[in-house]
Amino acid sequence: MKQRLTVLTLACSLLCGTATAAPPTTQDLLETSGFKEAYKAMITLPAWVVSGKGTSTPVEYFTQNGKKYALGHMCKPHDCAAQQLELVLATDHSGSWGLLSIKANNALKQTILGSPSPEIEKALRDAYTKNNPPD
Structure with a gap:
C-alpha cells in the first residue's frame, strides 16, 4: 500500500509540475490508474x-x-x-x-x-x- 501511495504521489507531482522528488519510472506510471488503461488500449488487438x-x-x-x-x-x-x-x-x-x-x-x-x-x-x-x- 505504501509503495502504491508513493507511486501515486510521484505521478501527481510530475503531472502537476511541482516535482520535488525524482520523477517516476515508466513502469511506475503504467501501474497507476489512467495510464494503465491507456497503455492497455494501445496494445489491444481488434x-x-x-x-x-x-x-x-x-x-x-x-x-x-x-x-x-x-x-x-x-x-x-x-x-x-x-x-x-x-x-x-x-x-x-x-x-x-x-x-x-x-x-x-x-x-x-x-x-x-x-x-x-x-x-x-x-x-x-x-x-x-x-x-x-x-x-
Missing part, C-alpha cells in the same frame, strides 16, 4: 483478430526451407476493405505470424505480429499485395 473469427478465404500451402506452412487471409466482418489480417501458420504447430492492416483516414497502418523471419514477413506482405491489387 476483437475479431483476438477471437480468430472473421471473414476468411481458403488457405494456401507453401514450403520454405523444407518446412510446410499454411497462408491465410481474414478480415473484419462487414469491413474487409479497412481491416485485414494475413496469417502464416506452421503446419507442425511450431509458430504463427501475421500482418494486421488497418486503413483509417486514407492512411494504411500495418503491424507485424509474432516476429517472423524475413522470408515469412515477405510471404505476408506479398499476400497482402495479392489480396489488395491496385485500382
Whole structure:
C-alpha cells in the first residue's frame, strides 16, 4: 500500500509540475490508474483478430526451407476493405505470424505480429499485395 501511495504521489507531482522528488519510472506510471488503461488500449488487438473469427478465404500451402506452412487471409466482418489480417501458420504447430492492416483516414497502418523471419514477413506482405491489387 505504501509503495502504491508513493507511486501515486510521484505521478501527481510530475503531472502537476511541482516535482520535488525524482520523477517516476515508466513502469511506475503504467501501474497507476489512467495510464494503465491507456497503455492497455494501445496494445489491444481488434476483437475479431483476438477471437480468430472473421471473414476468411481458403488457405494456401507453401514450403520454405523444407518446412510446410499454411497462408491465410481474414478480415473484419462487414469491413474487409479497412481491416485485414494475413496469417502464416506452421503446419507442425511450431509458430504463427501475421500482418494486421488497418486503413483509417486514407492512411494504411500495418503491424507485424509474432516476429517472423524475413522470408515469412515477405510471404505476408506479398499476400497482402495479392489480396489488395491496385485500382
